Amino acid sequence: MAEVAGDERRLRVDLDIDPSDDWDCPIVSETPDASDVAVNAVGHECTADVQPVDGDGPVRARGEVSDDCLCRTFQRFGCVPQVQRVEGGTMLVTTYVDDRDTVRDVVGALRETLDYVRLVRLAVVEGPEATEQATFDLSELTPKQREGLELAVVRGYFDDDGDVALGDLAAELDISKSALSQRLRTAQAKLVTDVFDGIER
Template sequence: MNSTPGQTTASTFDLVECSLYAEFDVRVDPIEWCPLVELDPPVDVQHQQFRDETCLIDVRTHSDEPRTIRITQECDSLCPSKVLTDAGYIPRLNEIRPERVVIGIPLGDRTEVQDVVGRLRSVAESVTLRKLVQLGTDSSAETTMDLTDLTDKQRETVTLAITRGYYRQPRHASVDDIADELDISAAAVSQRLGAAESKVMRQVFDTLADGCE
C-alpha cells in the first residue's frame, strides 16, 4: 500500500474485489488501563507493536511542547488493537479518546470487513465503519467511500449491511434480515440505506466533477 488513504480519489461507487483500506470507529468502555487516554488529545500514534503480552507504542503529543515518547504497557485482553494483531491483521490507531478509538487497517478483500467487525465487537460496545477505500494499481483508480458525514444510525445500518453481504451480488442478506437484527422496521432500514447511499454517491460524483475541471 503506497498511498495515503485520506488522499485517494474516488472514481466509481462499485466496490470490486480488490485490496482495501478500512477505518472503524470503535466505542469501548472507559479504558483507564491504557496510558494513551491520559495524554492530552490529539495524539499521533507513530508505531505500535506487541511482544507477548506487552504493548510498545511510540506516540507524538501535540501539546504546548510537542514530543515523541515511548510507552511500554502490559496489554489487556480487551485491547482492540491486540485482538486484531492476534488475528494476523496490521491495525493502526488513528485517534484515541477515553471512550472511543479510530482504527485503520489494510484488508485483502471485502470479506475481511465482516471478520474485523466481529472481532472488534467482541471487546467493544459498538463498531461502525468510517471509511472504506478500494486500493487500485495507481492513485487514479482508487475509490473512497467516506461515511463520516452519515448519522450514527445510518452508519450503524450501512456497516451491518456491508458485513452481512447486502451489497454483494447475489445478495447474502435482505432488508428484512437487517431490520430483524437491528430490531427496527424494514421501512426504517430502507430509509437509512437510501439516505446514506445518496450522500456517498454525491461524494463520488463531486470528486469526479472536480477531477474533470
C-alpha cells in the same frame, strides 16, 4: 518481502474506536488526545510512542498484549492497525483489507470486546502506489443512515453470496423493512454522489 500485484485492489478501512472501561491500552493510558501514535506489539509486550496534542515531545508507554488487545484482534485477520490520532480517548484506526468479508470480521471481532466501534470511511485503493479510486465518507450520513448501512455491511447483506434478509436487519434495528430499505437507498445514493463529485473535482 512479498510484492503487490499491479492490478491488486484493496480496501482502506477507517474506524473510530473507544476502549472498554477495563481495557488497559498504552495508546490511551498516557493522554486522551494525541496527534501521532507509533505502536510496536511483539509477543506479549506492547510499546507505544504517543505524541500528546498539548505536550512537548512523545511519551513512551508500555503494556501487556492480551487476547482482546486491539493489535491482537487485527492480527487475527492478517491486518495491521495504524492509529492516526486520539481525541477524547477515541482512536481513529486505519487498516487495509482484501475484501468486504474481512471488514465484517474485523468490525465484528472488535465489537465483541470494545465499547464503541464505528465505521467512518471505506476507500478502494489500487496498484503498487495504493492510489485511492473511490472513497465512501460515512461521516456525511445521518446517524440512522450510518447505523443501517454499517449493520448491512457487517452482516454481509451486500455480499454477492450473502443470504441475509432485509427483514432480519430491520428486526435488529426495531424498524420496518420499508424504513430500512429507504435508509439504505438514501445512504447509498449519498455515498455514490460524493464519490463522483470527488472524481469530477
